[in-house]
Amino acid sequence: MEETSLLSLPEGMVVEQIQITENGISVEVVATTPTSCCPLCSEPSSSIHCHYRRVLRDVPCAGRRVQLFLTVRKFSCRNPLCQQKVFAERLPAFVEPWARLTIRYCQQITSIGLATCGKGGVRLAARLGIQTTRQTILRRVMDLPDLPPASILYLGIDDFSFRRGYRFGTILVNLESRRVVDLLPDREAETSAAWMRKPLDLMAVSRDRGGEYASAAREGAPQAIQCADRFHLLKNLGEALEGLLARHLATQCKRETQAILDEQALAWQSQRAVRISPKLERLQQSRREERLAHYEQVIALRKVGLSQAAIARQVGIGASTVQSWLAAGTFPERKPREQASHVDRYLPYLFQRWEDGCHNIAGLFRELVEQGYQGSYESVRDNLVRLLPTGRKNPAHSSLKSPPLATSRQAVFLFLRRLEKLCVEEQETGAKLRQLHSEIDLAYDLVQQFVQMLHNRRGECLDAWLDQVASSELPELQSFAAGVEKDKDAVKNGLTWWINNGMVEGHVTKLKLIKRQGYGKAGFPLLRKRVLHAL
Ligand SMILES: [Zn+2]
Numbered sequence: 001m002e003e004t005s006l007l008s009l010p011e012g013m014v015v016e017q018i019q020i021t022e023n024g025i026s027v028e029v030v031a032t033t034p035t036s037c038c039p040l041c042s043e044p045s046s047s048i049h050c051h052y053r054r055v056l057r058d059v060p061c062a063g064r065r066v067q068l069f070l071t072v073r074k075f076s077c078r079n080p081l082c083q084q085k086v087f088a089e090r091l092p093a094f095v096e097p098w099a100r101l102t103i104r105y106c107q108q109i110t111s112i113g114l115a116t117c118g119k120g121g122v123r124l125a126a127r128l129g130i131q132t133t134r135q136t137i138l139r140r141v142m143d144l145p146d147l148p149p150a151s152i153l154y155l156g157i158d159d160f161s162f163r164r165g166y167r168f169g170t171i172l173v174n175l176e177s178r179r180v181v182d183l184l185p186d187r188e189a190e191t192s193a194a195w196m197r198k199p200l201d202l203m204a205v206s207r208d209r210g211g212e213y214a215s216a217a218r219e220g221a222p223q224a225i226q227c228a229d230r231f232h233l234l235k236n237l238g239e240a241l242e243g244l245l246a247r248h249l250a251t252q253c254k255r256e257t258q259a260i261l262d263e264q265a266l267a268w269q270s271q272r273a274v275r276i277s278p279k280l281e282r283l284q285q286s287r288r289e290e291r292l293a294h295y296e297q298v299i300a301l302r303k304v305g306l307s308q309a310a311i312a313r314q315v316g317i318g319a320s321t322v323q324s325w326l327a328a329g330t331f332p333e334r335k336p337r338e339q340a341s342h343v344d345r346y347l348p349y350l351f352q353r354w355e356d357g358c359h360n361i362a363g364l365f366r367e368l369v370e371q372g373y374q375g376s377y378e379s380v381r382d383n384l385v386r387l388l389p390t391g392r393k394n395p396a397h398s399s400l401k402s403p404p405l406a407t408s409r410q411a412v413f414l415f416l417r418r419l420e421k422l423c424v425e426e427q428e429t430g431a432k433l434r435q436l437h438s439e440i441d442l443a444y445d446l447v448q449q450f451v452q453m454l455h456n457r458r459g460e461c462l463d464a465w466l467d468q469v470a471s472s473e474l475p476e477l478q479s480f481a482a483g484v485e486k487d488k489d490a491v492k493n494g495l496t497w498w499i500n501n502g503m504v505e506g507h508v509t510k511l512k513l514i515k516r517q518g519y520g521k522a523g524f525p526l527l528r529k530r531v532l533h534a535l
């Protein structure tokens with residue numbers, strides 16, 4: 001009896017003997033219930049006709065395989081009206097007629113299949129002492145029955161991708177029981193509508209802002225109210241806001257750049273007029289030393305007989321410079337700055353072009369020549385290299401331009417969150433952004449109103465909000481509002497009802513995980529089974 005309860009056998013089955021062999025554990029079991037019911041007429045019978053043996057594989061015990069040698073009986077049906085004369089006793093909760101595996105053994109294989117995939121499942125099962133094949137695991141999962149259609153009052157619907165961005169399916173979630181109720185192989189309106197036509201008692205459908213599921217719900221469940229998902233609403237609002245902010249931040253950036261350029265050009269010219277700054281003087285001095293070192297190197301290399309081209313390569317300067325230096329006979333000092341001042345009046349143009357991204361000095365030089373510049377190429381180059389904020393050899397200048405407050409995307413994040421959710425630093429950045437332009441300030445107010453409305457479920461305020469946007473002259477928000485207007489009832493419901501697609505998104509994440517584990521050749525039907533019966 002103790003062994004019986006240890007192995008957890010059904011009532012009436014008694015362990016007679018346990019043998020531990022090299023391959024596992026063999027258990028002799030006999031059935032002892034005095035009567036059994038005829039499967040045809042359900043009449044109990046105690047008249048034993050004969051005994052026979054069944055060999056069953058059972059769940060492993062402490063990692064050892066377990067084989068049951070089960071002695072069962074055949075009974076004679078004593079009901080004279082029954083056509084079944086002899087019947088084998090049934091053990092319905094334990095083993096199916098004719099099966100060679102116990103039901104609980106099969107269930108373990110199914111669980112392994114649901115938690116892993118075919119091949120991985122075989123490996124895991126082997127570790128657990130269960131011998132099976134990939135095909136068996138897949139068949140077990142595929143044999144799982146579909147859940148019978150039950151009443152679903154609140155349905156969440158969304159799409160998911162089989163292959164990122166290529167092919168999509170539809171996921172349907174019961175928002176009350178929080179369970180996936182079905183997967184559909186595409187995201188066509190007609191497929192979803194056909195599904196919703198089932199007798200489900202649908203009261204409300206939460207869906208994205210796309211048209212397909214809206215029309216599916218309209219066709220398939222016209223009685224149900226539709227709720228536009230709040231996350232999707234915020235996402236759309238965020239996109240509109242990003243457009244507006246990007247527009248203003250770009251203008252602001254240009255304005256700042258221009259101010260810096262103007263300031264620099266002025267500074268340069270005033271330096272010229274008065275005196276060269278000590279910093280520039282130091283820079284000039286070190287540049288002279290560098291040039292002198294190059295000169296001496298050129299002379300030395302010439303003495304050992306290198307060609308001009310070879311010297312140029314070795315020293316890293318232009319061949320024409322080598323030529324002119326050798327011809328000069330002595331170290332050629334740079335001409336005084338004042339003589340190179342042709343470039344002054346072109347400086348704003350040069351700075352602007354550089355800031356626009358044209359960093360080709362030779363190209364810029366040609367542009368200046370076309371505009372009538374008569375100075376030297378070197379003068380253009382030196383001015384650019386030394387003085388521009390992005391000048392390569394003068395990192396001190398790169399800090400002249402302050403970093404932008406935020407990218408438009410970061411700004412959207414700050415604007416969409418409720419103020420109390422932001423840290424002090426974020427709040428300050430937000431405030432500075434708002435000061436940039438009255439349109440940004442207004443957009444912030446409108447967006448925050450929408451966020452509050454969404455957060456506090458105040459859908460009744462939507463009309464007033466739309467009116468405000470209409471009179472705001474903010475094209476980006478107006479375009480968002482136009483989208484809302486087209487789908488206004490659903491948006492209002494979404495801003496009022498408790499349901500939304502957050503849970504559906506959670507299930508999509510889980511689905512992706514299952515999908516990555518592989519559902520291979522069995523394709524969509526297997527994926528569907530695994531998601532519907534996910535552990
Ligand atoms: Zn019978």
